[in-house]
Amino acid sequence: MTLVLGISDSDLAAATGSDAALRRFLFGLPGVDQVGAEARAAALGTRSIKAQTKRDMIDLAISMIDLTTLEGADTPGKVNALCVKAQHPDPTDQSAPHTAAVCVYGDMVPYALQALGPDSPIRIAAVATAFPSGRASLDVKILDVRDAVANGAHEIDMVIDRGAFLSGRYMQVFEEIQAVKQACEHAHLKVILETGELQTYDNVRRASWLAMLAGADFIKTSTGKVQPAATAPVVLVMLEAVRDWHAITGKHIGMKPAGGIRTTKDALKMLVLVNEIPGEDWLSPDLFRIGASTLLNDLLLQRQRLRDGGYSGPNYVTVD
Amino acid sequence: MARIEYAPAPESRAVVKLRRQYGLFIDGEFVEPASGEYYATINPADESPLALIAEGGEADVDRAVRAARRAFTKWSKLSGAERAKYIYRIARILQERAREFAVLESMNNGKPIKESRDVDIPLVAAHFFHYAGWADKLEYAGFGPNPRPVGVAGQVIPWNFPLLMLSWKIAPALACGNTVVLKPAQTTPLTALLFAEVCQQAELPAGVVNIVTGHNQTGAAVVAHKGVDKVAFTGSTAVGRQIAETVAGTRKRLTLELGGKGANIVFDDAAMDQAVEGIVNGIYFNQGHVCCAGSRLLVQESVAEEVVARLKRRMQTLRVGDPLDKNTDVGAINSAAQLARISELSDSGSTEGAERWSSDCALPDKGFWFAPTVFTNVSQAHRIAREEIFGPVLSVLTFRTPAEAIEKANNTQYGLAAGIWTEKGSLILKMASELRAGIVWANTYNKFDPASPFGGYKESGYGREGGRQGLAGYLEADHV
Amino acid sequence: MSRIDVRKTYKLYINGAFPRSESGRSYEVLDAGGRFAANAALASRKDARDAVVAARSAFKGWSHANAYLRGQIVYRIAEVMESRRAQLVADVMACEGLTEARAKRVLDAAIDRVVWYAGWADKLPAVLGNANAVSGPFFNFSVPEPSGVIAIVAPEASSLLALVSVTIPVVVAGNTCVVVTSRTRPLPAITWAECLATSDLPNGVVNLLTGDHAEIAPWLASHKDVDGIDLSGVEDAALARSLEAAAAVNLKRFARHDAEEDWAVRPNLRRLSRFLETKTILQPIGV
Structure with a gap:
């Protein structure tokens, strides 16, 4: 394909040259028809996953989880337990894969690092930039990011300024993401759109492109603190954005749904979306993550059921 | 990792008790x-x-x-x-x-x-x-x-x-x-x-x-x-x-x-991903055995290349096979006779100079099957642009202006259904009022409802x- | 010595003009008493063809003209008929052999029908269209639209009232038409054509052919650019059958002859809805 959405690689560079250019670019993206997008997501939701495919997808889903605790009540003990669970999700079955990462507040990063050890394959993600509201000055947000990075975070999950986005100050959102990206240094940047506040799929698409233009390594749906969060059609629209970005630039941007994915069925639907929209490249923890906490136990219960033949129960997985 | 191959998910036949x-x-x-x-x-x-x-x-x-x-x-x-x-x-x-x-x-x-x-x-x-x-x-x-x-x-x-x-x-x-x-x-x-x-x-x-x-x-x-x-x-x-x-x-x-030869009209400002879905749903739903199928894609020239490329990519994900598998998107052609007719008309498309492309799907050995197919470089004079194929075969034509789209869409002896894809509301209503078709779907296709009158011009x-x-x-x- | 009157030449009405038949033929029209009344043009196959071309080219403009305008133009037909009472009454008297009083009542009914x-x-659209309560986030509505070019074989006996009754509902709904008038009583039709011609009705919306049903109607029935055919005036069962069968060539909408139709009775929606299509439009509701 020579052109995607009529956009060439050089158009992307020009898109952020000025406020007006950025606005023109974002509004030049094709619209999203709500009903059509929801129907497509629902149709993919009817895929029936059976037998070995299901086993493989459950393990893949586990390996994609950013196991998350983002509570005011978080403590070193809680984070430690989370890390143990991330390493060995099913104490009865060492063949269960570890999760991709743990996701914590910035001040909890040292405890996670301590629990996981320096050579762990499990990444430590920290939320930053005045998570979850993002209502702080840029200086404060940058400090928040630097602090988390200094604490040893491998990945930063930032929130965009939804107020600025919704009032049309796209350049401000863009520059903020750029500044955060710079502050991340070697840490990977996930940009949370908080799609529940953006309300429309057109906004979700524009925010996805805005984040990718500004240097996001991942785009992420939600903080988990606002409903609705990672609905299937939102994930669909964002996956279409990373797919199209790749078609233009050849670069892979990761995608992370977070919030509201609680059951194996939900998770498998996400993987079906990945499978059928951007395709096989994204079927990897390097490019697709699922932000979740309770989901892991449901995946483990299903995993046990497939292994043992009968249904398992909540007392056969660990509560942390 | 490779694309996920879904394991067979057959619906049970046990629920059906056939008499001899x-x-x-x-x-x-x-x-x-x-x-x-x-x-x-x-x-x-x-x-x-x-x-x-x-x-x-x-x-x-x-x-x-x-x-x-x-x-x-x-x-x-x-x-x-x-x-x-x-x-x-x-x-x-x-x-x-x-x-x-x-x-x-x-x-x-x-x-x-x-x-x-x-x-x-x-x-x-x-x-x-x-x-x-x-x-x-x-x-x-x-x-x-x-x-x-x-x-x-x-x-x-x-x-x-x-x-x-x-x-x-x-x-x-x-x-x-x-x-x-x-x-x-x-x-x-x-x-x-x-x-x-x-x-x-x-x-x-x-x-x-x-x-x-x-x-x-x-x-x-x-x-x-x-x-x-x-x-x-x-x-x-x-x-x-x-x-x-x-x-x-x-x-x-x-x-x-x-019968019908429905025009599915995609404008350059369409919601692109949904339009591609609509094209697929318009012609590959029910193997294209649909009188109101969107069997003629009329796409604005400025986006034609990209729409077709996206369509083909999407078609590669269509799963053709066992009708009772819950993951099958396109099933079997209903009869040998119908398969012969689809093949004959498709062959005429190739012979008359249109460019044929089919998705890479393995077809079962037994039964009647036809891979989802799209013809590009189709002109109004080709048989595949005029005759009802009644199969999973799409003919792609292009237009430059709304007036040309209307003219081409109406240039048929049929008048059952048409589709319009644009984000511009007034254009939808303009097209809808000019199209000589009994059903006009805007930004959707093949939607049926008992409360909605259906029939042709x-x-x-x-x-x-x-x-x-x-x-x-x-x-x-x-x-x- | 009394003045020698100037008599009218009765011609066809095609595309707003009054041509003779391209065939050059005419036929003698006799009045109800069997006396010579006039020579009428004997329309040919090619006249029918030209009339269809005229009706087709008028269709787009007329069907898309706003309904208020269409209503006013049709109403003006009634006004012009009123202003030409004398000749219309005279024609009806001559052709149908009615007393002046009865002919006037026929004209009154015809004018009132046009107004109705x-x-x-x-x-x-308000009466025949509707919003449809479909399941799902869609706005769905159905509207009536004209079928296109309609061929009408007008009744033989009622030379004006029936002609008006079969033609006007087709036209007011936005169709254009080619009407084959009463063969034996064609004079009121041509006088009526003069009313149409002076009523702002666009050229080609109504075309009137005088002549032989059996000669012209088959060409209209089998014409692929005609969308519907009204056989109201075809009393001969064999001809009606063959016309209806010929009309199947392009699936023309058709209306059959109804022996019990009483032209004096105020009509209902039947003739208005006969040559209408229902167009259903469905569109998603979303943000």
Whole structure:
């Protein structure tokens, strides 16, 4: 394909040259028809996953989880337990894969690092930039990011300024993401759109492109603190954005749904979306993550059921 | 990691209990055909025989029409409220036995279970439910103060939506107080025969619904029978024309729902991803065995290359295969004859210079299969741009301006359906008012609803099915 | 010595003009008493063809003209008829052999009929269209639209009232038409054509052919650019059957002859809705 959405690689560079250019670019993206997008997501939701495919997808889903605790009540003990669970999700079955990462507040990063050890394959993600509201000055947000990075975070999950986005100050959102990206240094940047506040799929698409233009390594749906969060059609629209970005630039941007994915069925639907929209490249923890906490136990219960033949129960997985 | 290959997820056939042989359903019971002849109906996905079906002849049709006439006397005098309750019963039983009908439909027709399960059968039940409610409200339907039934309706239906087409025919006929003799398509009689059992379970009075199976001659006998007051046909334009000639000079009422060559028009400002979905849904839904299929893609030149590229990418994800697999997107072609017609027309496309492309899908060895196909560089003069292929074959044409789109879209003897894809509301309404088609879908395609009148302009037939307008064909009234 | 009157040449009405038949033929029209009344043009197959071309080219403009305008134009036909009472009455008297009083009543009914139908122009969508309560997030509505070019075989006996009664409902709904008038009583039709020609009705919306039903109607019935045919005036069963069968060539919408139709009775919606299509439009509701 020579052109995607009529956009060439050089158009992307020009898109952020000025406020007006950025606005023109974002509004030049094709619209999203709500009903059509929801129907497509629902149709993919009817895929029936059976037998070995299901086993493989459950393990893949586990390996994609950013196991998350983002509570005011978080403590070193809680984070430690989370890390143990991330390493060995099913104490009865060492063949269960570890999760991709743990996701914590910035001040909890040292405890996670301590629990996981320096050579762990499990990444430590920290939320930053005045998570979850993002209502702080840029200086404060940058400090928040630097602090988390200094604490040893491998990945930063930032929130965009939804107020600025919704009032049309796209350049401000863009520059903020750029500044955060710079502050991340070697840490990977996930940009949370908080799609529940953006309300429309057109906004979700524009925010996805805005984040990718500004240097996001991942785009992420939600903080988990606002409903609705990672609905299937939102994930669909964002996956279409990373797919199209790749078609233009050849670069892979990761995608992370977070919030509201609680059951194996939900998770498998996400993987079906990945499978059928951007395709096989994204079927990897390097490019697709699922932000979740309770989901892991449901995946483990299903995993046990497939292994043992009968249904398992909540007392056969660990509560942390 | 490679793309995920879904393991087979077959819907169980155990829910369907087929008899070895089915008679004709006349006067409330299954009877032997006068000729004593039966033919095998098969599963088009693997060519395995499913059951033996009675070959109805003129004598059987006559018997059925007489039964319908006898039943008409009482049925037409029954109050609308009482008729309604019978039809509601039918709707409920169809819901209760929905999975059984869905599986059987997929077995006999070849359509994917996800369509028979999620589209056909739910719409069938909804259709009966909708028209049940009309039965005692006919005087409010706008056709005048004293609406009356027409009499005995002779109905001939096609194989593409076997039970759905049955519901479109029988539900309004019964609601208006008519009795019916219905002839299902020769290749897809099974759900109609199962429906006969539903009529029995609902204790519908004998003779109100009669089902006579057989080949084309059986249908011709229904149409030609002197005791039939109203003929309703869904099928090809060629057969519709013969029927109109047969009915000429009689007092029979006639409604025809015939072929189409729907234009699906994509403007450069369309919601691109949904438009691509709409194109796929427009032509690959039900293997393209859809009279209103969006078989001509008219795409604005400025986005044509990209739309086609996206379409092909999307088509590569279409899963073609076992109709009973819940993950199948495109099922089997209904018959060898239809497969031959699709192949012949597709070959003409290649011969005439259009560029052919099909998705890389493995096709089963047995049964009737055709890979989803798209032709580019198609011009208005190509046969594949003019003739109804009735298969999973899309012809792509381009246009530059709205006026050109309208001109090309209307440049056909058909006029059933059209699609419009644009984010500009005023353009939708402009296009909708200029397109000579009975159904115009804007930013969607192939959406059906019992409350929504369906039918064509020009050689796509006349009369409407669905909604208030769908009553007109089955009523005698001042304004009909 | 009394003045020698100037007599009218009765011609066809095609595309707003009054041509003779391209065939050059005419036929003698006799009055009800069997006396020579006039020579009328004997329309040919090619006249029918030209009339269809005129009707087709008028269709787009007329069908898309706003309904208020269509209603006013049709109403103006009634006004012009009123202003030409004397000749219309005289024609009806001559052709149908009626007394002046009865001929006047026929004309009154014809004018009133035009007025009645004129008012329907902007009400058809409200009465025949509807919003449809479909399941799902879609706005769905159905509207009536004209079928296109309609061929009409007008009744033989009622030379004006029936002609008006079959033509006006077709036209007010937005169709254009080619009408084959009463063969034996064609004079009121041509006088009426003069009313149409002076009523702002666009050229080609109504075309009137005088001549032989059996000669012209088959060409109209089999014409693939005609969308519908009204056989109201075809009393001969064999001809009616063959015309209806011929009309199947392109699935023309058709209306049959109804022996019991009483032209004096005020009509209902039947003739208005006969040559209408229902167009259903469905569109998603979303943000």
